[in-house]
Amino acid sequence: MKKIPDRIDVPVPPPEASRDGVERRVFEALARRDREDGRAPSRARGRMIWALGLGTVAVVTLFALRITTRREAPVAPGVPSTVATGPGQGTRLVIGDAIIDVGENTKVGVLATNEETVLDLRGGSVDCDVPPRPGRPGFRVLAGAVSVEVLATRFAVRSADGRVQVEVARGRVRVATATGSETVAAGASWSSDAVARDRPPAWTAGAPATAAAPPPTVSPGGDDLASAAPPRAEPPAADQPAAAFVRAQRLEPAEPHRAADIYAALSRRRDVWGALALYGLAELEHRRGRHSEALALAEEYARRFPRGANAQEIAWLRVEVLAAAGRREDARGAAAAYLARYPQGVFATPARRIGDASASE
Amino acid sequence: MEDVVLRPLDRPAEAAEADLVGRCVRGEASAQRELFRSRFAQVYATVYRLTGSVPEAEDLAQETFEEVFRSLRGFRGDARLATWIDRIAVRVACRHFGRRRGRPPVSLELVDDIPDHQPSFERRIAAREGIRRLYEVLSALTPASRVAFTLWAIDGRTISETARLTASTAVATKVRIWRARRAVEQRAADDPVLAAFLESGGRP
Secondary structure: OOOOOOOOOOOOOOOHHHHHHHHHHHHHHHHHHHHHHHHOOOOOOOOOOOOOOOOOOOOOOOOOOOOOOOOOOOOOOOOEEEEEOOOOOOEEEEEOOEEEEEOOOOEEEEEEOOOEEEEEEEEEEEEEEEOOOOOOOEEEEEEOOEEEEEEEEEEEEEEEOOEEEEEEEEEEEEEEEOOEEEEEEOOOEEEOOOOOOOOOOOOEOOEOOOOOOOOOOOOOOOOOOOOOOOOOOOOOOOOOHHHHHHHHHHHOOOOHHHHHHHHHHHOOOOOHHHHHHHHHHHHHHHHOOOHHHHHHHHHHHHHHOOOOOOHHHHHHHHHHHHHHOOOHHHHHHHHHHHHHHOOOOOOHHHHHHHHHHHHHO | OOOOOOOHHHOHHHHHHHHHHHHHHOOOHHHHHHHHHHHHHHHHHHHHHHHOOHHHHHHHHHHHHHHHHHHHHHOOOOOOHHHHHHHHHHHHHHHHHHHHOOOOOOOOOOHHHOOOOOOOHHHHHHHHHHHHHHHHHHHOOOHHHHHHHHHHHHOOOOHHHHHHHOOOOHHHHHHHHHHHHHHHHHHHHHOHHHHHHHHOOOOO
């Protein structure tokens, strides 16, 4: 094996491009923490604050919800509970591996089963710190007809006067309504118009809670088309192809099928974004091991965008896909075709290696 | 005239640092912003080189600074602030890799994300592809090996610096780097694109 160099140069993109967004999120998180520290009477894990007195006394009612530490067993499945707080009161719940800070003037129902934890936010706010869900029971917050499904995150949901706001501090959530769903990433927020509370209560005894528009499920590997497929993404707005493309890139690791949907929709365009999306989709399908699809997309690119910016990469992609599919002779032929067209191209060295390997066999 | 013995905090840079930390701990917003803006580029460069991905680097930079501000009360000044923040960034990255181990890295960044000093369009594409494949190999390593190799080979740290940042010994660090190098070499033996990128000195 040939030795690699001791130093490898990886250029760093200009930090200025990322700084403002990161700064905003860091200081929003700091401000939130300061508010919580000032509001919550106690932040000790495993303890609840019981409000006493009359009038504005906060009543916290637990029916079958035990306050647990992370090491203790989760709540009894299938039994709903309600938590209500008054002015100036807040409390913390630990349900399995999730930590939920319940804000003041909040009423939230909790249904925890072995498959899923669902919070029904009737009013007020909850701030949730939830580890990534793949392989773990799901976690959702319902507020009216809005469903917020955790993918991996820390986020807050606020519901007041029929209006729902979702703010994501870390990770991602999927927000679903009757008209569709979208993923909200760290640093972003989502808000609804007045949401009609026209759905039945979130739970009945023993029944899992559902939203008016069932949110798409996320399969554990994020890559398994055999599980419930999410609804196809709406075609990106005509004036937002760049944003859609970047969004698809960011979705690729965790939700490649959604990324593929966005690329596919974008690829119908006849401009540079259509070409870029078609190339991105071909690459994605190659990485997912879908050789036939990748080859078909590469050929579509070559046909529709023969002088496209990624024409050379598409030509090389054909070589890689054919090699990965075990079609060695076809891969060699594709490498020779690449060299004929791009003798000094980016991939000329590896293309010649394939030819040399063939000659020595 | 008696000799003046400089106490550590008499050195201007460290005194300024201690003053900034004190103001941050007292909750002075302008001091917190100043600390963030003065250290962001350093943190971002480190976590970007560790991850090879802008979205992940942004997430880790955010997490790093949140932890910096949470832990600032515990900063005792026995190391420089930059080093202390570096350690937090590395710890945050290790946790992140532990959660994500085995998952492929974020896909290709847009070509324009590579700085303009790259000599040509084709070489930028080749660099981008080589870098992506390199990080694909790294994502399959243990978090400890990945971080050690990245800090040493990509972030340009010495063995002893890498050991200090990862709270490890020099010997253990060398072993981790060796394992990572072997994994990269094995992959390069079967991947002509990665091999070509590394043969160019790992430089675009």
